[in-house]
Amino acid sequence: MFEQLSRRLEEAMKKLRGEARLTDENVADSLRDVRRALLEADVELDVAKSFVAKVKERALGQSVTLSVTPGEHMIKVLHDSLVETLGGEAAEPNFPGNPTLVMMVGLQGSGKTTSAAKLANHLKEKRARRPMLVACDVYRPAAVDQLQVLGKKIGVPVHAEPGEKDVLAIAKRGRQAARDAACDLVIFDTAGRLQIDELLMDELLKLKKELQPQEIVFVADAMTGQEAVRVAKTFHEKLSISGAILTKTDGDARGGAALSLREATKARLLYVGTGEGIAAFEVFDPQRMAGRILGMGDVVGLVERAQERLDQGEVERLGKRMFKNQFDLEDMLAQIRQVRKLGSVMDIVGMLPGAGKLKEKAGEIDEKAIVRVEAVISSMTKQERKSPKIIDGKRRARIAKGSGTDLQQVNQVLKQYDQMKQMMQQFSKMGGKMKQMQKLMGARGKGGGMGGFPGMPGF
Amino acid sequence: MNLFSRIREGLGRTSDALVRSLKGMVGTGRIDEATLEDLVERLVRADVGIETAEDLVERLRKRAWGRAYRDSDELLDWLADCAVDLLGPSEPFLPSSGLQVVAIVGVNGAGKTTTIGKLAHRLRSQGRKVLVGACDTFRAAAVDQLEEWCRRADVPCVRQKPGADPAAVAYDAVAAAMVRGCDVVLLDTAGRLQNRADLMAELAKILKVVAKHDASYPQHVWLVLDGNTGQNAVSQAKLFHETAPLTGLVVTKLDGTAKGGAVLSLRKVVQTPVLFLGLGEKIDDLVPFQPREYARALFERSEP
CATH class of the missing domain: 3.40.50.300 (P-loop containing nucleotide triphosphate hydrolases)
Known part of the structure; x- marks a missing residue:
């Protein structure tokens, strides 16, 4: 989600490469670009200013070590400042208490109801909690139905009182119902409201006073603009929010709201919503997020996902063949099948280091193109797959017919195979760069697993 | 309530904040670089977006460069004119012939x-x-x-x-x-x-x-x-x-x-x-x- 910002920062830092020292002058230029990039990324103006000031102070105060260029050094400073601003170490909240009471609040359409269900599902599946959902949104038509449907889907009980308009009464009975059902965590879904709506804000305050919840979670849309700070601040001043969930991070929003939110409230960013499915919900990781902002990719996340879903033996075999330059169409097919297990192309590409430019291209791919590639390769003989060079015009026509595609598409697949070979060279280069980066950042264990991971097919 | 006052009421907070912020500008009373740069920043705060803010201010520059403005109200008038240029005419919608x-x-x-x-x-x-x-x-x-x-x-x-x-x-x-x-x-x-x-x-x-x-x-x-x-x-x-x-x-x-x-x-x-x-x-x-x-x-x- 931060790739546009990373691209801008990349550009800003490019100007610094080759300079020997960080001085007031050469830094000033890049900092102006950084500030502009942050503004374009929807970081709130004051937040952007103070962030840039922080980066500058750090950069000038430090001596550049001999092993890195000033540009790289600057990126490290930026990275550290970002991590710091976003909250330092990743840590999932404990939600202590029995029952733990969690109130979800936010603007209309930020994704409270969906996030409530996702959070319940996450805590139930990953943390062995016994959650209950309480439907306190009595204003939006069918909001109660929505929560009930979601609750049923994830097997979490929902306390709802269709027709009842007294939010406080619903909440109290909901809490009791949770105790009766021996649930150890209760999530209250509240109606979306504008922070300037005194009446509704007072309703939240009453709810808070009555329930004394351990967590008040502010749900924010990753696409929010300059308003993010004011909205979050007002909610914070009224309710003192304890944490935040950033939704719709699978979009291409630059997500400056994350920075603004954090700076404005100092509330922890807890989770991110990463897609439409209930399981598309992850613990917020400042390091990862900062890494993504700087275009270092979410390698850790990718590796984690790979470990979960891939056939490791197969991956290793493919990786070896790739690096030995023995990669043939048979391998490409096997690889496509493995990669598809990881998720959509957009998903994966977004996690790769330096993926800003790649992802632009990936946006043009529709997933069906991959199915077509699979069909084309499947229609080749073993021999053809092993040595693509033998595929002449006649064979191409046969393959096109067999796969239900046309000549052009077969040619395209063969071209892609060629491009892919080229790209692999890029990837090994990138691998080298990654190692350098990690040295710089102080490597984070799992991140080093990139070496054995096969690259993306070069569509 | 007429349309204008409804929009105005709805936009109240944006407009108030923006107007207040613009009125707070203390400049030389003349459109110069510093004034324009300051304007860009204030527009960005209203989510105008840096590119559009610069465009808007560029229009203002062409219109009013070097001119002295009497007070911030006059500046606001100029800016509103530039915004109208940018927004273009209103568009008709949904003709009533056929489904x-x-x-x-x-x-x-x-x-x-x-x-x-x-x-x-x-x-x-x-x-x-x-x-x-x-x-x-x-x-x-x-x-x-x-x-x-x-x-x-x-x-x-x-x-x-x-x-x-x-x-x-x-x-x-x-x-x-x-x-x-x-x-x-x-x-x-x-x-x-x-x-x-x-x-x-x-x-x-x-x-x-x-x-x-x-x-x-x-x-x-x-x-x-x-x-x-x-x-x-x-x-x-x-x-x-x-x-x-x-x-x-x-x-x-x-x-x-x-x-x-x-x-x-x-x-x-x-x-x-x-x-x-x-x-x-x-x-x-x-x-x-x-x-x-x-x-x-x-x-x-x-x-x-």
């Missing part, structure tokens, strides 16, 4: 369903015969939400069960509207993020299937944008436009908090006209967009 098919699209949580409820109410009170198609078969209870709005607006709603093919619902809704001799069909589609190729393909299919009734259908594709959205609004408009050529924009949640500034950006970057503004939660809180009134409201002189 008008309108697909409502947008990202999750932008306010599509609510907008449809308000639109249906508005059109119906103008005496048009409206039908609504519930094509958001994905989000839990989206159809129920829409039906509630249809009940309030007193218009029929064509629906199927959850998980049904949205294209099929759209097709049925248009068929039903043709049979009943309706004037307008509003198709509610599921929220989708603009960078999701699979979901955009689904949208393309809906439009393609609707066109089977008549190649001109849907004549209108309106993108609903959350007024709180920052610069991503531009990406939304661009990418939706690639799949579903947009004919209009509806900007929602502009009441109270939202910053109208994004509207300026949109007009500049996307060539699609803004048709309506959503200014509140009530069924008649949707007003047609009037560039001149909007610009005036945004840069309104403070009352003496």
Whole structure:
């Protein structure tokens, strides 16, 4: 989600490469670009200013070590400042208490109801909690139905009182119902409201006073603009929010709201919503997020996902063949099948280091193109797959017919195979760069697993 | 209450903040570099977007470079004029000849369903015969939400069960509207993020299937944008436009908090006209967009 910002920062830092020292002058230029990039990324103006000031102070105060260029050094400073601003170490909240009471609040359409269900599902599946959902949104038509449907889907009980308009009464009975059902965590879904709506804000305050919840979670849309700070601040001043969930991070929003939110409230960013499915919900990781902002990719996340879903033996075999330059169409097919297990192309590409430019291209791919590639390769003989060079015009026509595609598409697949070979060279280069980066950042264990991971097919 | 004061009331906070911020400018009283740079920053704070803010200020520069302004009110007047230039003329919508098919699209949580409820109410009170198609078969209870709005607006709603093919619902809704001799069909589609190729393909299919009734259908594709959205609004408009050529924009949640500034950006970057503004939660809180009134409201002189 931060790739546009990373691209801008990349550009800003490019100007610094080759300079020997960080001085007031050469830094000033890049900092102006950084500030502009942050503004374009929807970081709130004051937040952007103070962030840039922080980066500058750090950069000038430090001596550049001999092993890195000033540009790289600057990126490290930026990275550290970002991590710091976003909250330092990743840590999932404990939600202590029995029952733990969690109130979800936010603007209309930020994704409270969906996030409530996702959070319940996450805590139930990953943390062995016994959650209950309480439907306190009595204003939006069918909001109660929505929560009930979601609750049923994830097997979490929902306390709802269709027709009842007294939010406080619903909440109290909901809490009791949770105790009766021996649930150890209760999530209250509240109606979306504008922070300037005194009446509704007072309703939240009453709810808070009555329930004394351990967590008040502010749900924010990753696409929010300059308003993010004011909205979050007002909610914070009224309710003192304890944490935040950033939704719709699978979009291409630059997500400056994350920075603004954090700076404005100092509330922890807890989770991110990463897609439409209930399981598309992850613990917020400042390091990862900062890494993504700087275009270092979410390698850790990718590796984690790979470990979960891939056939490791197969991956290793493919990786070896790739690096030995023995990669043939048979391998490409096997690889496509493995990669598809990881998720959509957009998903994966977004996690790769330096993926800003790649992802632009990936946006043009529709997933069906991959199915077509699979069909084309499947229609080749073993021999053809092993040595693509033998595929002449006649064979191409046969393959096109067999796969239900046309000549052009077969040619395209063969071209892609060629491009892919080229790209692999890029990837090994990138691998080298990654190692350098990690040295710089102080490597984070799992991140080093990139070496054995096969690259993306070069569509 | 007339339209102008409604927009003004809705935009109240944006406009107040902006005007206050502009009035707070202490300069030489002359349009110079420092004044302009300061202006850009203030516009950015209103979500105008840096590119558009610079454009706007560039227009101001051409118009007023070196001129002394009497007071900040005069500066505001100049700025409003520049904004009107940028916004262009207001656009007509929904001709009343023949069945008008309108697909409502947008990202999750932008306010599509609510907008449809308000639109249906508005059109119906103008005496048009409206039908609504519930094509958001994905989000839990989206159809129920829409039906509630249809009940309030007193218009029929064509629906199927959850998980049904949205294209099929759209097709049925248009068929039903043709049979009943309706004037307008509003198709509610599921929220989708603009960078999701699979979901955009689904949208393309809906439009393609609707066109089977008549190649001109849907004549209108309106993108609903959350007024709180920052610069991503531009990406939304661009990418939706690639799949579903947009004919209009509806900007929602502009009441109270939202910053109208994004509207300026949109007009500049996307060539699609803004048709309506959503200014509140009530069924008649949707007003047609009037560039001149909007610009005036945004840069309104403070009352003496």
